[in-house]
Amino acid sequence: MWRDTILVAGKDLRIEIRSRVGIWQILPFALLTLVLFAFALGPDASTLRSFAPGLFWLAVLFSAVLTTQRSFAIESDEGTRDGMRLLGIDPAGIFLGKALAIAVQLAILQVLLWAGITVLFGVRTHTAWIAITASLLATVGLACAGVIYGALSAGLRVRETLLPLLVLPVLAPVLIAGSKAWSTALSGAGSGGTQWLRILAAFAAVYLVVGVVLYGPLQEAA
């Protein structure tokens, strides 16, 4: 399983590096989301600072949907999804590999968005460990949930429009817990963030286990 995980993740990341969709489309989209929300909220610095965590996580969520769509789009080209099934790769390995590739991309994106909100909204991170832990846990949860729902919609003609509808409501706990944890991290009130980290950890654990167990049947049914 681990060998297949590395194989699939390596392949997906290599394709993303070659296609540059992440750099030229998803990252600009995420930054644009931040800027447009900032325009909508107005120029008041304290308002922007207070909304910064929520805006950050909205941008991450939207980008996670795009990254997941992209991850499954490369498997839909010319029937490569069938090709992957035909190679007899362990479904759990495919799930973990795709989730790992998405997680790596989301982690890089979050670092850049973090820099973005620091520059645009003038926020300072007082309790960095909470922000980093929240991001890591949320990244695992977003990637795992994304791959599960991506697999569910992969075989359908309407997958591009269906995936956001399916996955965004499911990701609401990540948006809420991530925003709250980051609010705590930015304000410096460290102790209040741990309960939100627990929620993010539970979300990640549930989707990780569900994905490993159910990805095979999902892949066959899609």
Place this chain on the structure above:
Amino acid sequence: MSTKVTPPAIHFRAAVALAGRFPALAGVDLNVAYGDVAVFLGANGAGKTSLLRACAGLLPVTSGDAVILGCDVVADPLEIRRRVGLLGHAAHLYDELNPVENVRFVLRAARSDIARADPALQRLGIVGRLRKTQVGRLSAGQRRRVVIAGLLARSPELWLLDEPHAGLDASTRELLGVLIEEAASSGATVLLSSHEPELAVPLADRVITLAGGRVVGETTGGRKRVRSLTERSRADVA
């Protein structure tokens, strides 16, 4: 004294497979021995592609028996997929990767030696700058050759070729015939579907006609006739 009977490589008995609610296979009865080359002929929608996909464990058989290479397609499709190679209508390639990377991915996934990629690509004429060109920039015929190279490098026990001659130039069609013969001679079983009997029948031991998702007829192919003649002439010389 009892003679040991070798089970067939492909065994279907009253096999039914559904594509949605449509019975793509409507009670197929078929046995193919190891090392045989069988060609499926039939009109569009006769069930040729469905039969090949069922052999690959990609189309679930909902009733009847279906045993491929000794594995039940319902119980163990993963094991079957590891041992078969399918050349389908779609290329099964990643556009952003080059031919070498695509074939190496196939080999790594199949736990095969990646050193087999280069000779296979070379044999299919994917040499020089083509080796490092992203597959998305290759012509349809070149992409098809990359897929065949992947199949050749993997050397599966069961070759499933869905209209393999489509999109290939004359020399690659000729090479494909040689590869099929080599695979069968080495003990692999080859099933191919075709709309070009003049190309496919000479390669085959058996010519099986499908209609309405069923086997409706069978004749002897060119390979079997040649083998029979060769064996008879050898016997005459002896």
